[in-house]
Amino acid sequence: MLIGQVATEADVNVQTLRYYERRGLLARPSRTRAGYRRYPEETVRVVRFIKRAQDLGFTLKEIRELLRLRSDRRQNRDQMRTIAEAKILDVDARMRDLRRIRRALATLQESCECSSRTLDCPILEALESDAPARSRTSNGGRKKMRETP
Amino acid sequence: MLIGQVATEADVNVQTLRYYERRGLLARPSRTRAGYRRYPEETVRVVRFIKRAQDLGFTLKEIRELLRLRSDRRQNRDQMRTIAEAKILDVDARMRDLRRIRRALATLQESCECSSRTLDCPILEALESDAPARSRTSNGGRKKMRETP
DNA sequence: CTTGACCTTGTACCAAGGTACAGGGTCCAA
DNA sequence: TTGGACCCTGTACCTTGGTACAAGGTCAAG
Numbered sequence: 001m002l003i004g005q006v007a008t009e010a011d012v013n014v015q016t017l018r019y020y021e022r023r024g025l026l027a028r029p030s031r032t033r034a035g036y037r038r039y040p041e042e043t044v045r046v047v048r049f050i051k052r053a054q055d056l057g058f059t060l061k062e063i064r065e066l067l068r069l070r071s072d073r074r075q076n077r078d079q080m081r082t083i084a085e086a087k088i089l090d091v092d093a094r095m096r097d098l099r100r101i102r103r104a105l106a107t108l109q110e111s112c113e114c115s116s117r118t119l120d121c122p123i124l125e126a127l128e129s130d131a132p133a134r135s136r137t138s139n140g141g142r143k144k145m146r147e148t149p
Numbered sequence: 150m151l152i153g154q155v156a157t158e159a160d161v162n163v164q165t166l167r168y169y170e171r172r173g174l175l176a177r178p179s180r181t182r183a184g185y186r187r188y189p190e191e192t193v194r195v196v197r198f199i200k201r202a203q204d205l206g207f208t209l210k211e212i213r214e215l216l217r218l219r220s221d222r223r224q225n226r227d228q229m230r231t232i233a234e235a236k237i238l239d240v241d242a243r244m245r246d247l248r249r250i251r252r253a254l255a256t257l258q259e260s261c262e263c264s265s266r267t268l269d270c271p272i273l274e275a276l277e278s279d280a281p282a283r284s285r286t287s288n289g290g291r292k293k294m295r296e297t298p
Numbered sequence: 299c300t301t302g303a304c305c306t307t308g309t310a311c312c313a314a315g316g317t318a319c320a321g322g323g324t325c326c327a328a
Numbered sequence: 329t330t331g332g333a334c335c336c337t338g339t340a341c342c343t344t345g346g347t348a349c350a351a352g353g354t355c356a357a358g
Contacts, residue, residue, distance in 0.1 A: 004334065014335090015317060023315090034324050035334050057206025060315070084258040087194060091251045095244060097205050102240045104162050108218060109233040153304065163305090164347060172345090183354050185305050208344070 001039045025050060025064050054058070056095070057099035150188045159196035166196070174199060174213050206243070 007014045020026045026046065029037045046067065053063045069083060153296060156163045169175045174194065178186045195216065202212045 002335075016315085018337095021315065032324095034314070034333090034335075038323080052246060054315090055206065056243060056250070057204070079259050081287075084254045088254045088258070091247050091254065093253075094205060095247050097201060098240050098244050098247070101202070101205065102237060102244075105233045105237045105240065110229050138155060146174070151305075162347070165345085167307095170348060181305095181354095183305075187352080203345090251325095 001041065001043070003037050003039070006039050006043050006047065009044045011049070012047060012051070020047070020050065020060075023060055023064065025060060025067060150190060150192070152186050152188070153195065155188050155192050158193045159200070161196055161200070169196070171200065172209055174209060174216060204220075206288065 001009075003014050003017055017026065021028060026043065029039045029043075032038055036134055049067075050063050051062075053066065054060075058066070065083065066087070138141075150158075151234050152163050152166055156166055159166075166175065170177060175192065177190075178188045181187055198216075199209075202215065203209075209217070215233065215236070
């Protein structure tokens with residue numbers, strides 16, 4: 001398949017495919033004599049995967065890792081297993097958070113007349129958690145602060 | 150509370166709070182005579198909520214909507230209920246996808262020696278779905294294409 | 299009454315994830 | 329043999345979600 005066809009079937013822009021190639025999400029494909037990229041059919045599935053994974057909040061970098069798991073399957077078994085395990089924990093955490101949000105939305109939907117106080121809002125409670133915040137490009141260090149007596 | 154204290158407790162940058170105000174996620178707070186922003190305690194919880202929701206892949210725009218649900222609770226009940234319902238469907242879809250990914254990762258982790266063929270990779274299968282792709286800033290219209298006979 | 303830690307606005311910059319355009323080559327049907 | 333639809337590379341630009349100054353005002357302690 002040529003690039004335009006992949007783009008149409010995966011419902012993305014041609015430029016996006018070239019961009020993914022630069023970012024290492026798509027392998028550099030073989031070329032025709034004229035220098036046109038020629039993709040295997042599978043590429044369409046890969047691109048659709050990327051798009052769905054993005055919807056779930058994975059970054060391109062993380063998705064690249066996920067895809068790498070796929071191709072590295074033969075060598076580095078142990079290392080792979082470890083990465084997979086870490087991703088599973090991450091996914092579990094995301095699911096827990098979603099369940100909370102869901103519960104909150106359901107509460108809102110049903111019981112919006114009863115709990116008429118503006119405080120103790122179910123939406124805010126949804127994500128009030130003791131769980132340590134995950135990844136989120138770290139930011140830890142801030143400066144001194146004036147005393148607050 | 151002044152802005153710096155909110156920032157410290159919510160573990161974000163001061164600039165970020167002002168940015169959220171511009172983007173309509175935080176209400177414009179009252180000011181001291183000197184023009185300093187003075188926030189209610191609740192703001193810390195709101196900001197933490199924003200951060201967790203972002204981790205889940207919600208955009209600031211979506212989060213603004215979620216928060217709006219909270220404050221509009223008294224008027225527009227029906228409309229609110231409808232939005233909440235839509236969000237619930239969205240959340241459900243996300244969860245389904247995460248479950249698939251999870252299954253795929255588990256498969257990878259356990260059974261990486263058996264399914265040694267490069268095709269039918271569990272990772273790709275994870276998100277192969279008949280479900281129509283959700284939101285994802287629409288992009289629908291692309292141009293004509295040369296016939297592919 | 300100054301100094302340091304805080305606050306203000308405004309504007310500029312950054313990384314990620316694309317998108318668009320310029321300038322040019324390929325290929326096939328009419 | 330030419331025109332339209334496609335492909336190439338390269339570079340510039342856009343949006344999101346912030347961060348980082350610059351230039352200045354506030355306020356409490358020493």
